[in-house]
Each structure stands twice: as C-alpha cells, then as structure tokens.
Amino acid sequence: MDPILVVCFPAVGDFVRCHSAIRILADRFPGRPIDIVTSPGNVVFARFMPHVRKAWALKKQHIRLGLAERRDLVRELRKENYGSAYLMTSTIKAALIPFMARIPERIGYPQELQFGLVNRLPADWLRHLWAFGPRKTRLYEEVCSVATLGVKLTANVDWPSPQMIIPAVELDEWRKRAGVDAERPALALFTGEMERLRSWPMERFISIAKDYSSRGWAVWIVGGPREHGAANRIRAEVPQAVDFTTTPLIDVMYQLAASALFLGVNGGMSHAAAALSVPCVLIFGSNLSYIHAPVNQHVRLLEPPISTPSWIVGTVGVSEERVREALASALADRPQGS
Template sequence: MRHGRPALSVAHTRCLIVGPSWVGDMIMAQSLFMALRERNPGLEIDVLAPAWTAPLLARMPEVHAALDLPIGHGELDLKARRRIARELRAHHYAQAIVLPNSLKSALIPWFARIPRRTGFRGEQRYGLLNDLRRLDKARLPRTVQRFVALAMPKNHLPALEDCPRPQLRTDPQAGRVARARLGLEDPRPALGLCPGAEFGPAKRWPSAHYAAVARYYRSRGWQIWVFGSQNDFEVAEAVCRDAGPDCTNLAGRTTLGEAIDLMAQTAAVVSNDSGLMHVAAALDRPLVAVYGSSDPGFTPPLSPTARIERLGLACSPCFQRECPLKHLDCLHGLHPDRIVRALDSLLDATA
C-alpha cells in the first residue's frame, strides 16, 4: 500500500485470526495478514484454523503460529470451544479478527475474553463481537477486499489495489526431494493441471477438455503433472488416461506442502476455480483459470500472470454445486482450443 492511506486499526503486539476452512479463502486471508504487518511490523499474528491448514500457513511469513482448531466444520461442541478459549487466555491477545461469518466462529474469542473482537455482522453475533462491521457488498465485492477491510478503520473500505497480493514462500530443496520421490526428475517443462474442485461438479471443467490441453502441450515437448487431493484421484486419472504418456497423476500422492513446492516448479498451470488455482496465483505461475458456476468478480486469482476464461452464459454464475439445468453448458461449451490460445498468449507475454 502506498503512503497517505489511513493506518490500519491494529496497533497491538498480538492478534488472533479465526481463519477460514477452504484453501482458497486461507490464501486470500494472507492479504489481511500482510496488511496488518505492513502497518504494524512488530505484530504477532496467530491463526486458529483446522490442522490441515498448517502447511499452508507455514508458507506465509506473516504468521507467527498456526493454532489447531480440532472441531469439525459445522460442529458446535461448546465444551471444546471453552477449553480452547481457556488455553488462549494465556496468550493475552489484544484483538481477534473473525473471518467466517458464523456465530460459532465468534465464540472462542468471546470465551477467551479477548478485549477487541472484530468481524462482519452475521448469525446474530451481537455481543460476541464488539467491533462489528456492516458488510457493504457493493463497495467490497471481492472476498480479499472484505478480509482486508477488517484490518482497517470502520469507515475505510479498501479498493482492490489497496490489498496486498498473496505470496506463498516455497522450499526448492523440498520440491526437488518430492520430484525424486514421485519420479518427476525429467527436466522438460511441466504443465500443471488442476481438474478437481471440492465445492462440486459445477466448477469442474470436463476431464476430456483437460486431456486435450495436455495432448497439445505434450506435442510441444512438455510433461504434464495433474494435481489434486485424494478426492480428485478419479478425475485426475481420467485426464491422464485420455492424455497419453508423460502425464502423471499426483492427486492424493502429495502433501499440501509438497503440492505447493511442485507447483512452484511448473512452467504454467490450468485450473478450475479451486484452492489450487489460488495456490498457483500466489506462486505467480502463468495461469489460466476456468470459471463456470462461480463468479471471477468475487474470488479471482490475485496475480498479474493469471487469465480468466469463462463463457458468461445467462445462467451463470449460479453458485450451485451441481448444474440446476442439468447441462453444464458454461463449462462443456468452453472448448480446449480457447484455453490453449489463452495460455499460449500468456506465455508469450511473460517470456
């Protein structure tokens, strides 16, 4: 951020962030962490979130500690929340910033007696939060703006250019070790493909389209790495089967940390709107992001080396997990040659 803008509101030594439970949202939350530290260099930021986020938070130098939230998504479990809050009292946090909008998310800071508890209105959180913000969706259309706004005075609503871009730290040596373990020591450029999406099939570009892109880049001498979680194994396997040789299915075979380090070594990435899309953006990989049921105006890849491809049909974005019209035209109609042209153009521009 440039000089002359209003100072951020946290001027304390310790701040607790109640973090989100999605990879993409946690990456966008790094913009909040960066904004807080930019104005308050001595601030210690601890993030309370599910244990699986720890490898991701370890790649964010702004984070002092990742604190495990061992409560399932959607569970109330008041006993566990009180226990965690008692443990947190010893940290003497001056402020908590609550990113999820649920009532449950605001309970631990309240139980922990953290003096200032900041977050947006939602689910009758009056009293649990005492620095309650009204969300102006028109002036804060993007998730990253909403996160950064919670670090600022109530009347200062950040524009997108006010928001620092997420930048994940990588470990090149760990990447080399992962490549050796997975048999990826071929020095040819690698195209990363991310055909999964935890949210649901309405965000997944067809595997046959991914395979067509893979075949094109294979013909140019590239190798293909298909990323994903164990839940993405079948769709990743379908991509590799249709793409032919030199296509490696990594879905479920890497840790999150390894996936970050390997993606940092790709020459380019094609991805659905998913957590891995945000990983690629935070690594500044040349990236083509494919959108169907979701809105790139809400959660775009925050990188100058990213391009968005979508058809923009009248029925999209619908924000549904499955196509309510049963045709998924917003993705089936987005042909592979269009993605290839976009990526070739991007590679020429970033060469």
C-alpha cells in the same frame, strides 16, 4: 507488543484469500506477531505465508458447535496474551473462539448478530448487516475491509493480493524425493470434481494433456481424492502423465510451486497456485470469476461467452482454442528464470 490472532476460513481457497488481510495487518502493526486459526489441513500451508508466526488447528464443525474442542484450543490461546482478534469469517462459531479466550479486542462483521462476541465493528458494518444472506461483495474485499476496519482506500492504493513463498532449497529437496527433473517444464492440471458444473469437459483436459506431453512437457494432475477419478481418466489416454492426487497434502504446495503453468477450474488449488506466483489459466462459469477468482495479476480468467448456449451454467462454452491461446500467452509473459 501484544500479538494478533486472525480467525480464518477452513476451506483452502477462502483461507488463501485471508492472506491479503494478514499482509494489511503486518503493514499496519509491524511490531505485533500474527497467528492464525484455521482447519487442520490449512495449517501445513500456513508456514509458507509471510508474516504468519503460528497456526492453530480447529476441526471444522458442520452442525455442532464443537465446544469441547474449542475449549481445548482456548486454553492454549489464553497463554499467548493476544491483544486483538480479527474474524475473517462472520459466524457465531468463529466469534466464540476469541471471546472464550478473553481477547479484549474482537473485530469483525456481526452478520449472525453476534454483538458482544464481536466488540469492535468496521465502519461499514451496517451495510453488511443489512445485506445478510449471500455476500454482496467479494470475499477478498470482505477480509481486507475487516483488516482495515472498513476504512475506504485512498486514490491509487490497492489492497495486497495473497502471497505464498516456498524456499528454493525446500523445493529442490522435494524434486529430489519425487524424482522430478527441474529442467523439464511441467503443466499442472486441476480438474475439480468431474460431476460438478465448475469443472471443464474431460476430453478437453485430455486433449491439452496430450498436446503438452507430445511437446516434451511433464503433465501433473494435482488436487486430492476428489480429483483422483479424473486423474485415472487422463492417464488412460496419457500414460506418462503423473497422478499427484494421492500424495501427502504438504506435497501439493511443492507440486504447484514447481509447475511452469497451471490450468484449473474454480477451487482451492487454483487460489494456492495463484498465491505461489505460478502463471495460471483458470476456467469459470459465466459471471463467476469476478466474485470467486484469485486477484493475483498473473492469472488469466476464461468464462463462456454470453452468446454460447451454455453460458448460463457450466464451463462448456470455454473453448479448447481459447484455453490454448491463454496458456501460450501466460507462458510468454512468465518472468525470465522462473
């Protein structure tokens, strides 16, 4: 049967959320292979997503359309004879890819009025068109609605959550390369950029790190260059903590999957950890978790209480005590043997 192309978001967290739509398509069309287009960094993560056959890389263009690069990709896509394309991102730049590749069925929301580039619209497309601007629904709902053509769910039916799976053998090989003791539990910390409101006070991350380290846990700071400064500050107080923010991108998935607990803020790594079924405690600004948080069941979400002075902006109102309680609860509920 004709394969399906899914045009995904370039940011890590948004890309992970697209897997809900991929799971829906795999269930609806079990005989059709599913390929994706995403940013180069996400391509290394895509092979851990069930139902994804192949991932095509397209560099994110902030201003330019990047027509030359799109032409190169389109030449390869035409060889695959895709029958349908599902556009998770509702932009003209995204819609150009399946249009130029001559994919006959191109499904998505025309939020940038790309009629013609998109030629099949979900049943509720007019409501989305009327909204314009910021999304009125969660991104999770948006991508699932594209995959189901806007058909409303029947009672007692839920859309699937994103899922990523790393083979046990591959994870054991990484532990050997990294010198990680599989018997020692690890707490992964994702601080985000310290200067941004979505982060959590650094002294509280340090306090949590000290506590778990004193109890014999390994403490890993995960992320990328944006989190490297935070890693330096944590290690200044907790020298035994491991800075994983400078490791290759593919290793981030292994670090997350090998963790016993994950503590983080709003960001791509939090979505990846949730999709890998790691017990997560995630800190969000007030009224933001519903919109931006992962939908996986094993995630505990913390927001500042409205009664605190900081509830309007930032995460200062999330106390260290609440985080400790949530981590203990997440650990207690972790399935045996995981």
